[in-house]
Amino acid sequence: ALVRVDVDIRGVSIPQKHWMAMPLLVVQDDRTRAYKKLVDSRRKLDEIQQHLHSSGVASTQDDKTIAYRRLVDSKRKVDEIQQHHHPSGVVLQRLHPRSSPCGDTASSVSGLRWVKDVVLCKRTDFACRMTVVGDSHVGLCEIGIPAEISSQLFVPDHITFYNQHMWNTICNKHLRPRDIFVKRRGVKIIPGYPVELQVGDTLCICREGDGLVSVSITLHNQAMWTSICNMQTQYHDVYVRRKTKLLPLPVELQIGDVLYRPLQDGDLLLVNRPPSVHQHSLIALSARILPTKSVFSINPLCCSPFSGDFDGDCLHAYVPQSVHSKVELTELVHLDKQLLNGQDGRSLIPLSQDSLTAAHLLTGDMVFLSKHEMQQLHMSPSSLLKQPAIIKAPFLTAPLWTGQQLFSSILPKDLYFSVTSKMIHISKGEVLVSPIKSSWLQNSVDGLFSRIAKCYGGKALDCFFLAQEVLSEWISMRGFSVSLGDIYISSNAYDRAKLIQEVDYGMQEAEHASYVKNLLSDPDVVHLLKDYNGRDEIDKILYHKHRILSEQSFAAFKEVLNELQYIVHEYARKDNSMLSMIHAGSKGNLMKLLHQGVCLGLQHSRTFLSFRMPPMFSCAFWNQYKVSDLYGMAQGTADNVERHSSYAVIKSSFLDGLNPFECFLHSLSGRMNLFSENAEFPGTLTRKLMFYMRDLYFAYDGSVRNSYCQQVIQFNYNDAGQTSTQNVHCEREVQAGQPVGALAACAVSEAAYSALDLPSSSVEISPLLKLKNLFECGRKSTVSEWTITLALSKKLRRWDYGFEYAALEVKKHLERVFLSDIVSTVLIFYAGQDVKKGISPWIIHFHLNKESLLKHKLKLKSTEDVLNREYKLTAENLKKPKLHFSSRHCSLDDVHEEQHMENCIMVAAENSEFPVELDDMRETVIPVLLRTIIKGFLEVQRADILWNDHHSPGFCKGSSGLFLKIFLSENCERGKCWSLIQNACMPVMDLIDWECSHPANISDISEAYGVDAAWKYFVGNLKATTSNIGKTIHAEHFHLVADCLSITGEFHPLNAKGIKLQKDQLSITSPFLQGFFSTPGKNFINAAKQETVDQLLGTVDAMAWGKEAPLGTGGPFKLLYSGKVTVVSVFI
Structure with missing residues (x-):
């Protein structure tokens, strides 16, 4: 069409018209994209250099380094493409993803996607999806369906001996071309769809040959004639399926036929709001035809099970197509059959x-x-x-x-x-x-x-x-209604001024408490405070500590802030609408009201900031402050720790208004912390837990079994948690065949989805990360992941800051200190003829740093003794030369006064068979001595002082929240770490609460105390983590998850490797189960090579290949006649 466009219309002069037409679609190849990135990176680097040159500020480390890195990466990408790719290879690359460097990953993902789309997914045409709105006049068991949509959804009615006559009468006698009208109080009414007949109406039907037939509508026949009239108005949408053929009406219906009619009032629908992450997200509701357009209508009380609202959420509705499906919807999934939440026992339909x-x-x-x-x-x-x-x-x-x-x-x-x-x-x-x-x-x-x-x-x-x-x-x-007066909180300006003043004092108290906690948790600061003599570096360190937010200081700040929010009650008006909603539990909380009307409070970012927090939060001060901040970055004097952990306390509120810089800080804190980097974990957890537990069911003998080989997971389901159910209609006993494994998996994964709404923080461990670490309960492969948790004794509460000082003492006792950590200078002197006979003339001088000795509480003589003792043990094994150690105060020029002389340890080597030369001292002796442990234990890499919130997993009652996390080194032998730490802590045993201390990994707990202790630890941590999220879950769900992961006697991680290990130990062969989980091609090929047989005993395995599910209502049983006549005795 472009070839025939007139040149005058285009407004340009083009010699050939066909030049404006594109015969082929231009596809941008990898080389073009790589060159474009290279040019963009170079342009960006030039802009940065030009800007820094014009502003007179030295180049910043961040922007310029990033620009150079992008430029180098782009150049490397161009070189790779020129070496390995042909210009015409873009199409081949799309057709054959294996040829790309990421071919294995791509093929694996595409293989999983193919299995899910082709084998596992089931599709239906009897479904609809629409936006949902609220309508309080719709019943709780109903869902409003637009009339236009209902005419396109078909409900199958199976013709049986009991309804054959009725449907033949309706379809062949009444559903014929005719005129239907209604007389209501003498007025002729032409009914539309849907027809609504009332008691007392007269239905008039004009039949061919019979004339006008009148029927009086009574209470008994109202429903029947309403259904007939509705079907008449939709006559063209009714048809019959007989075997594989569709027959038009009228036709004589036979037993076995399926009559497809449009959706009517009272028909059941399966409704859900994706994603369906818990047991009650699938609910059966009755259809109610409404004169609406393109929206579902539900009662507002039904929002809770769907976890939705009316801000654009969509619902899916499915029409059941079999008798079994209708029975299941009526008896199992209907709303009146699941009024209690199976996760925690609360009402599924609460007031809200x-x-x-x-x-x-x-x-x-x-x-x-x-x-x-x-x-x-x-x-x-x-x-x-x-x-x-x-x-x-x-x-x-x-x-x-x-x-x-x-x-x-x-x-x-x-x-x-x-x-x-x-x-x-x-x-x-x-x-x-x-x-x-x-x-x-x-x-x-x-x-x-x-x-x-x-x-x-x-x-x-x-x-x-x-x-x-x-x-x-x-x-x-x-x-x-809610107005600004409710956010103003107080009734007059005087009370508001007092409220703001008290909140300001509370913020100062919270900052002071945070500052003190931060100081007492840092051993370097405590050491400097004890040796304070007016040095400038102490003031600088104290200032930086004041601007840094740690776990301990954040907990102290939050504790004061939680008490501060209750001041609102003292100054608020009694008729405050915001407080009414908060007290009712329908909206918000006191902390949010405090942010809106009084003070925004603590703001901190979980990401690395490119600037330091200024002392004052105003645009004018920031314009001056950022110049010095950029200069500090250019000179390399900026504190990166402060950038990462700094915080701000904004004393303005939303009601008073925020200046642009305060608004920017709030955006960094509120918006960036809203969604964590573990956002994909809930979906992954749901998929993995379902693969582990979907085949567990409640058997008739009261046990929980796996459909694979009927292996017993629990002998008694929730034996310890049975409660009385007298006068309780909904809390009935668990029915045989119920998929208790899938219900437990849904209960836990739904809590993980709820954690996405919680803000994340750089100073608090995310609940999602805690769940992720908990389910990675297998044996750790790397040494860096071996950790031990030490809790502090409750007796320390009797002293002020007793927990803080005890944590520092245990940390100093356990952390290893090498000689290299306290040595400032290493020198080798030639003594000539001044040495004794048999001693090498090369003397080593280790000059020790006085501050390091004071920090680690070491003395010169004790350091010499430890060094001598440890070297003797090393020399015996490595056949090193014999050394002689001595200590004294010395200096290089021998003219310094005594107080300025340095602590020195001198080392002389003894000549045995061969003389010890300079190279031997420099390359052999010095490295061995510098790696010698002077204090602490070689197996302990470091000890971190951390904070546990009162609602966090692992928190011990009576503790302050402080605990130590011991990171073990590669020198620690697996299986002996816990006993080694216990022996190492003998001198400080009274400072540690051994009942609450444990290895941090479940596998290590199992090795140290047995699988029962590991089981209790897993259940306790899982319960505490979900409670911290805000979810209460029945104990039987936790127990079943723990029993499933530890069925073989040891905990397996929740991943593909863990599933394979567990199945191998249980002698279960299931290549399809493994293939559906990960790498289907590899698993199927290996199974084919080994000629493995899969009996399809799993739920998804069976349904994927057209078999009935082996649990729930999908496993029918048959009654067989034995042929024997049973004699019944008559009791008189």
């Missing part, structure tokens, strides 16, 4: 948002309703209106009802609920005593609505729907 806030306000003190309001709100409850609580009172013209009476009207009449600790008592469905706090209304295991769900089963849905309707109507009548 507006309804929870309304319940909190309604059950509070001094809430009264008039007769008109009570009658209006009492239209939904079926109970009679109760007598008013206040009939007569001064200045009262009419009786009044209390809010508790209205709330009682939505409760079941035979409900008894009492929690003494929460001061709540309900008897016969009437609220007698209710506390100010609304924790009993929130979704907890012992909450009110969880009790209703447990005791009333499916009837609880009616109670929940009624509560949602009444509470929403009441808060709409009352009115509820």
Whole structure:
């Protein structure tokens, strides 16, 4: 088309028109891209140099180094392409990914993708996906479907002996071309779709040959005729499948036919919101046809199981196509069959948002309703209106009802609920005593609505729907809104000024506590403070420590800040809407309110900053400060540690407004810390746990077995955690065949997904990282990963800063100190004839640093003795020359005064068979002596003082949170590390809590104490980590995960290697299981070479090849007739 374009229209002069047409699509090859990167890198480097030259500042280390590195990488890439690639090889490279340097990885990924897309994935045309909106008038068990969409979703009805006559009557007698209309109160109505017939209507049908036939709609035939009329309006969408053929209507239906009709009211749908990460993310709901456009409609209370809201979330709906699927949806997945959360036992449909806030306000003190309001709100409850609580009172013209009476009207009449600790008592469905706090209304295991769900089963849905309707109507009548006055918190300017002043004092106290913790946790600072004599470097170090945020200082700052947030209660107005939502538990928390209205507080970044935090946070000061900061980077005097761990305390709030620099700091802290680098871990954990545990099921004998060879994983499922289930309709016993392994995997992985919402920090270990390290429980291959955790004794709490001083003492006792760490200068002197006979004239002088000796608490004489003793042990094994050691104070020029002379250790070698020459002393003796351990233990590489939060895994009750993490060196022999540390800590044994101390790796714990101790450690840490995330999980899920990983007597890591080791030890052959997990091509080829047979006993293995799942409801059994006649005795 471009060839025929007129030249005048183009506005340019081109000799040949066909030059404007592209006969081939231009594909940019690797060489062009590499050259472009090379040019861009060179241009970037020139810009940096020009900018630095014009500004008069020396080149910065960061930008210029990065630019040079990119330039070198781009040049190397161009050279590689010129050597190995042909210009026309881009197409071949796309067709044959194995020819690329990353061919193995690419083929592995593509192989896994092919297996997932072709073998594992199942597709269906009977599904739809739409955005979801809220509609409080839709039932809890319903989902609103647009009429246009429902006409394109087909529901199969199987023709049996029982419904053959009915469907033949409907399809062949009523579904024929005709006119249908309705007479309602004498008015002729042409029904549209969906048809809604009412009791009392007259349905008129014009049939060929029969004339006009009238049918009166009654309560008994209303549903049937409504269905018929709906099918008539969609006549062209109804068809019959007989075996493999589609037959048009009308036709005589036979048993075995499948009638496909459009979706109607009451049909079941399987609904989920991807990703489906937990047990209750798949729910069966009944369809309700609505005159809407392209959106699903659900009740707002149903958002909780889907973990969604109405900000653009999408739902998937699937139409069941078999009788088995419909039965499973009705009996297992329907909402009234899973009212309790299998993860923690709470109600799956809790009050939330507006309804929870309304319940909190309604059950509070001094809430009264008039007769008109009570009658209006009492239209939904079926109970009679109760007598008013206040009939007569001064200045009262009419009786009044209390809010508790209205709330009682939505409760079941035979409900008894009492929690003494929460001061709540309900008897016969009437609220007698209710506390100010609304924790009993929130979704907890012992909450009110969880009790209703447990005791009333499916009837609880009616109670929940009624509560949602009444509470929403009441808060709409009352009115509820949030304004800037609620964020202002105080009622007047004087109270606000006092609030800001107290918060400012609290921030100063938090900074001071953080500063002190930071100082006491650093052995270098403690040493300098003890030897303080006015030196300038001490002041400089103390200033840098004031600007650095560590784990200990962050915990101290956060502890003061958590106490500071409760000051808001003292100055807030009683009618503050923000506090009402916070107290109700429907929105936010006090810390967020403090940020919005009073002070933004501590801000720190988890990434490496390219600048240091200035003392003042203003744009004018920053413009001056950054020039000196750039100069310090250019001169190499900038502190990189301070850049990485520095923090800021912003005393402004969102209400007062932030200047541009404060807004920038908040963006670094809030937005960059929101999503951690372990974001891919929850999906990986879900996939791996499912591969490990999806084939575990609850057997008829009460044990948990694996479908592979029926191996027993647990003899009794949750034997220690059985609870009474009397008068509980929903908490029934676990049914045989239930996939308890998949449920446990979902419970743990859902907690990992929830951790993505938690902000990450550079001074706190991410919960995702803790989970990741916990499931990597196999034997560590590298020495750098061998660690031991030492907890401090609880007795140290009796002294001020006892834990800090004890941590420093244990650290100094264990850390190894080489002679090279304390030596400042090494010299070799020639003594000539001044030496004794048989002694080499080459004398070694080791000049020791006084500050290093003082720091490590070493003396000159003791250092000489240790050096002499250790060398004798080494010389016997290595056949080194015999040495003589002596110590004294010396100097190079022998004119210094005594106080300026250096500590010196002199070493002389003894000539034995051959004289010791200069090269022997320099190349043999000196390296051996410098590697000699003067203090500490060779097996301990270093000891770090770390902090454990009170809710973190491994925290011991009564401890301050400080603990030591011992990193072992390559000299430590595997299996003896723990006993070696115990022997090494004998002199400081009283400072260590040995009950809470342990090897950091589960495999090492198993070797030291046995698999039972490792099992308890794994379960305890998994429980603590999920609790820290904010999730409460049943103990049986933790136990099953631990038993699955340790079924062979040792813990295996959660990866492909761990699965293979476990399957080999259990003698399970499953090449398809291994191939579905990783490297399918390699596993399938190896299995073919060994002629391995896979019985397809796993769940996914069986379903991938068209077999029924061997667990759950997918394993049918048959009744066989033995042929024997059983004689039944009659008892009279």
